[in-house]
Amino acid sequence: VSTTFLPQTTNVPNPAIYVADIKMNIGQNKQGTKFNGRAWVTILEQGSNLPVPDAMVEVQWSDATFDFLIGPTDVDGRVKFVSDRVNGGGTFVIEVLDVVHSMGYDYAPELNVMTSNSITGP
Numbered sequence: 001v002s003t004t005f006l007p008q009t010t011n012v013p014n015p016a017i018y019v020a021d022i023k024m025n026i027g028q029n030k031q032g033t034k035f036n037g038r039a040w041v042t043i044l045e046q047g048s049n050l051p052v053p054d055a056m057v058e059v060q061w062s063d064a065t066f067d068f069l070i071g072p073t074d075v076d077g078r079v080k081f082v083s084d085r086v087n088g089g090g091t092f093v094i095e096v097l098d099v100v101h102s103m104g105y106d107y108a109p110e111l112n113v114m115t116s117n118s119i120t121g122p
Helices: none
Strands: 016-028 036-047 054-064 067-072 078-082 092-102 116-121
Touching: 016 092, 016 116, 036 054, 036 092, 036 116, 054 078, 067 078
Parallel strands: none
Antiparallel strands: 016 036, 036 078, 054 067, 054 092, 092 116
């Protein structure tokens, strides 16, 4: 009599990722007449708080300008977004809409330290 043992499978949840920070500043053209918002979004893994490279981050710019952008995080878990330039400046608002990763991470927006940020310039 032979007995076959089947491996047990366990449902291990995917690691969660979240927005840890959104840093911003104002950029301007050489003449000092047109301004834009610049934002650096940082994505970290829950628990380890290690940076998550290659996450695709979708954002929306609003107020002074309006745009949707998507970009990948670098090895430090950061991605830079730049708004359109506008005459005279204004308030630039950025909001993270979604974060996806092809290697099995789950975006957990409830863990976000921040989901949006704004800056006014000049």
